[in-house]
Amino acid sequence: MSAAPTGKTPSSPADGIVLQLDQVTKRFGGLTAVDNVSFQIRRGEIFALIGPNGAGKTTLFNTVTGMYKTTSGTIVFQGKDITGLKPYRVAGLGIARTFQQIRLFSYMSALDNIKVGEHHRMRARLWDSLFKTPRARREEREVEAKAMELLKFVGIEDQAYNYARNLPYGHQRRLEIARALATNPSLLLLDEPAAGANPQEKRQLMELVERVRGQGITILLIEHDMKVVMGISDRILVLDYGERIAEGKPQEVRTNPRVIEAYLGKSA
Amino acid sequence: MFLAAIFLILAVVLTPKAATNFPFFLQIVIYGIADGAIFALIALGYTMVYGIIELINFAHGDIFTLGAFMSMPLISAFGLSEGQSSGVVVWLLLLVITVIVMVINGGVNVLIERVAYRPLRHAPRLAPLITAVGVSFILEGIMYVWRGASNVHYPDLLPDTRIPLIGSASLGVKDIIVIVTAIVLVVLLTIFIGGTRLGKAMRATAQDREAAQLMGIDINRTISATFFIGAVLAGAGGVIFGLYFNSVRFDLGFEAGLFAFTAAVFGGIGNLQGAALGGLFIGLVQAFATANFLPGGAAVSDIWVFMILIIVLVFRPTGLLGMQVPEK
């Protein structure tokens, strides 16, 4: 997979911190969905975000990717403050994401879905597009080749010309990851990639995540399946009611009494 | 904040006019409110239908015209004619006629929904929009064939009595009837939507159709009811339009509908009070422009309406009373 996505060359300080959240809070009216959360993600690790339903995991994703404005706190990505940037700017800087409920471009081919991910890196201007200049043609060919490689990388190259809507569920998950990779990210946010998958598909997906990490891409993962999380993560952050209640290596988190309480309820 | 700014600007523009000739100003306000009340009645139907199936029902303005047209033969059938003394009997008969028109109108609209919109509920979004335009043409075509292309005189049955106010300003019985009818209907509608089972079903369907269906709400029936009520209000609007202006034309609803839809968006589409408020606002702006209170005079009154609409939407993208809906 030599041509598969590679992370950007590190531009962050030598400490290797890719993403740093500092006292990030997100409120909706009276509801505090994310409450004063801080953490750091190191280059090349798989960092998992877990917690019961409604703990604020997806809200945190949306805050990091600029879909929600933070109420307070700062988010620093590779040494650059990205708090309050628009989603497309965040994506352009190198944070890609997938969605809990798959959001593909239904009426576009799998190949075109991926090409959209490459949009922001393409240099063809309006003029080039209108008149199909040699420059635009060359770029289209490059993008096409790159998109094909990504399809191969996630293992669905035979679906290239099928419409995203017509792909089986598992392939849609993979396509979404491929589209995210097409933006050439240094950090990939995966929102429950294994949701709804059978055990075998889960194993395959996790193997894919490992391969993505192998390309030098840092991964921030939300996942409910504890077996999956414990097996793949380097470090885990546990949220409950928007608050950070634990952070550490899988075995540390597993034995943390507060985590057990949050998952099983006080009565347990 | 934004609302305050708008009212402040309007106040600054209008205060000198009001100060120089207050009775005239008052008179214009009365005309504006009466016009606006009719717009409001049409706008309610737009806003309800949009709220529930996200369709800009371009035929709704023609449903309004249809109300006016259907009341004319009823008026003759009930033996009413111009110049009669306006006794209690006349009032009662007019009420009966209005109710009949409202019911027929509602039925027609329910039928239209069945034939032209329901088959397209899962079709691409713009398909029902085009059938709505088609239905608009059909309704206008029917009325054209029926009464011709020119203005049709509508019997002048209401007394021209005017109650003097300050100076030259006066309040006509017709003005009162238009305004009171509109207020009564809006209040009844609000109670209906807020309090009854069907009203709750309508609100639930507007929020989330699938969830409402899972909760056991009959979606088809609820949508039919929405079309029925919308047409009932538009029918009433049509009758009082005829009684107020005494002249109707087959394509009257086209422009009236456009303004009413503007009113609905202006107030925040899907919001009943917003639609009523938007209707009043548009009536007033048109009246002020026609009376030369706004720069440019009558020739540009519509330009003012649409300019203000665009400005409102730019600063408050969901209209005056619309809620900020989070991205799903």
Added chain:
Amino acid sequence: MNRRNGRAALTTDTAMRWASGWFQSRNRTIYTLLIIGALLYPSLMDIVTGGEGNHWIGTAAFAGVFVLLAIGLNTVVGFAGLLDLGYAAFFAIGAYTYGMFASGQLLASPLHHEFHIPFWVMLLVGVFVAACFGIILGAPTLRLRGDYLAIVTLGFGEIVPRLVQYLGAGSPIGNWTGGVNGIAAIDPPKLPIILTGPWFGLGTPFGVVKNFDFFNPLAYPLDFYWLMAILIVVCIVLATNLQNSRIGRAWMAVREDEVAAAASGVNTVAIKLTAFAIGASFAGFAGAFYGAQLSLVSSDNFEFIVSVTILIMVVLGGMGNIPGVIVGALLIYTTQYVVLTNLPDWTTSLATAVGLTGLNQAHGDWVGLHDEVQRLNYLIFGVILVAVMVLRPQGLFPSRVREQELEKGTEEQAVFDLRAEET
């Protein structure tokens, strides 16, 4: 198999495959038929009418204006998924830009000077001005979601013709647009030199005309017809290029899912603005041509109903599919301006021909067949719209996928319903 036969078989085979490949693709078939039709149409009309085809050729050039408009609106509505209900405003802006700067109109304005800028320059200026207006309107409003944008464009579409009407004689800032009278005597396109030949009518001798003016009776209206055909081809090529480019993909992504597009790095506001500006520039282009051929612009030609008509062409033809919307534009134009306009005359002639002349006279409530049929125009057009949309909600020639999808969608729905009943 001997060598020669083998070769022949091979050639036939290739030709067959080439031909079937060509005709299998429905869009190519449509384009082929359109090209053949466009080439044969003038001669055909001359033959059918016995040498009096000029009227029909001129009509076809006007229909071409609507083809351009439909292609333009399709980029906004079909590709980018933005509902524009005031598209005629940009058409008006193109037409008036040409009208003002290619006629005596501005002599009456505070400028006190006539401009006669050549058509070819103004064609580009019209494109540019319309695009600018598109950006001015779009920049503050494109963050509005869905139908709020539609209503802003509707408002703009209402403002422009009224403003144009207002800025005539007696307006506080002078007479710029001719007001209710519009602008008349607009310059035709001119060429320093042109080759004449049978393409300007059978029997026209080959030759060279210098300082050619498009109203030259030698060539009119065929010169406009061919010019229109060229402009349409240019626009089809440009629109198709855009569709298959980086920008076209981004448009479709925004149409399908704006949030996902933004998360994939697409600047959604900028890309929607591009769609809006490009859509507007197509309309500006069409407007300039329209002003030149009609030699007259008037605010009546740009009202809301025109915007709606163009939208009908796009949706009925098949949103997002360029050949589809072209066919949609031609069909709707023919229905509205040819069939319905002439239907009263045709029925009258028919009645005369079959000996029912009595029908043509008015007696009692009957106002005569001609006027009775004319009265039915609205009704007929409305019934056609409803019937076509109910029967083919996806349009006549949708992009092929959409068509399959719609069928699939209903199947899925059925499955879902079954499950719901089981539980």
